Amino acid sequence: MSPAQTSPAPVRSPIVERLVGETGEPQRVADAAQALGTRVIPRILSDIEELISFPLEMEVEAVEVVRFGEARPKRPQFEAMSIVPSKSSPDALAILAGADLVGLLVGAVFGGDPDLPAEPITRKPSPIELELVASLFESVAKAFNGSGERALDLRFPVGTPTSGAELGKLVLRDGPGVKITFKLSSSAGFGTLSVTMPQRVLLMHRGDAAQAAAPGAATPGAWKARFGEEVMRSSVALEATIPLSKMTLSELTGLRVGQVIEFPQDAQANTRLSARRKTVFVCEFGKLGNHFTVRVRHPYDAGKEFMDGLISG
Known part of the structure; x- marks a missing residue:
């Protein structure tokens, strides 16, 4: 069995999706998808053992982080697909059989010669072929469903697969997903089967196992840190404020255009640097070349400011 290839999707810009979704x-x-795909293979082969006339081998060929809407072929032809709902999702699994798999399956079920090459079908699958594919999909869904507290709670039986032109009309919700591609093979040839899941379904039911198995898996603390990193990249507007002397309301109403107001003697050394209306530092106002500057003196202490106000009052 060859190791599966993983191809994480490129980073997208929406921050919510970057934090909790695809990226x-x-x-x-x-x-998590690799672990799940490897685990279900023996269950699938065991379930279809009585259905086929010669043994098939199965392996995880690839794991791809994708959009769930990409589960359907871009140019549907002779593939067959079923959408399997669950208690938590109307589309927990999207199972797709390629034309090569349909041809291989027909030969394996109806006693074809395992030494003769299996040819992919070049037409829409017949009702009998769709029944065979539906039986395979049922086995795949059962294996993915699992049991106990971590079961996906899929709805059975799996419906008749959609194929041909109807595949193009199939509406799939978009969102972060993961695609597991399997390769089923024999001496007659091979066929491809893919299972696409929404990421939230996978991680809700199977994410903890992969996290525990992977030595570098993210812990809750690491996830908080990652979230913090995203927040710390956000931009904020800074405001530097120089304090003026106190003035009565009467004096304030008496101000006129052109009037000059004198700064306190220590005003330059007590410039307040604020972000989002919160004072964060006490700075010193100055000039560097042709540019005005503020130099950070020390963090702003609200408690000390309050006590100083009481004493001066």
């Missing part, structure tokens, strides 16, 4: 932790998503 938040692509490696964690890929690891």
Whole structure:
């Protein structure tokens, strides 16, 4: 069995998606999908053993972090697909059988010669072929569903697969997803089967196992740190304020255009640097060349400011 290839998707710009969706932790998503795909293979082969006339081998060929809407082929032809709902999602699994797999499956079920090459179908699958594909999809869904507290709670039975022109009309919700591609093979040839899941479904039911198995997996603390990194990259506007002398309301109403107001003697050394209306530093106002500057003196202490105000009052 060859090792699966993983291809995390490129980073997208929306911050919410970067934090909790497709690009938040692509490696964690890929690891969880790889672990799940490897685990279900023996269950699938065991379930279809009585259905086929010669043995098939199965392996995880690739794991890709994708958009869930990409589960459907871009140019549907002779593939067959079923959408399997669950208690928590109307589209927990999107199972797709390629034309090569349909051809291989027909030969394996109806006693084809395992030494003769299996040819991919070049037409829309017949009702009998769709029944065979549906039986395979049922086994795949059962294996993915699992049991106990971590079960996906999929809805059974799996419906008749959609194929041909109807595939192009199939509406899939967009969102962060992960695609596991399997390769089923024999001496007659091979076929491809893919299972695409929304990331939230995968991580809700299977993310903890991959996290525990991977030595570098993100812990809750690491995730908080990653979230903090995103927040710390956000931009804020800085404001430097020089304090003036106190003035009565009567004096304030008496101000006129052109009137000069004198700064206190220590005003330059007590410039307040604020962000989002919160004072963060006490600075010293100055000039560097042709540019005005503020130099940070020390962090702003609100408690000390309050006490100083009481004493001066």
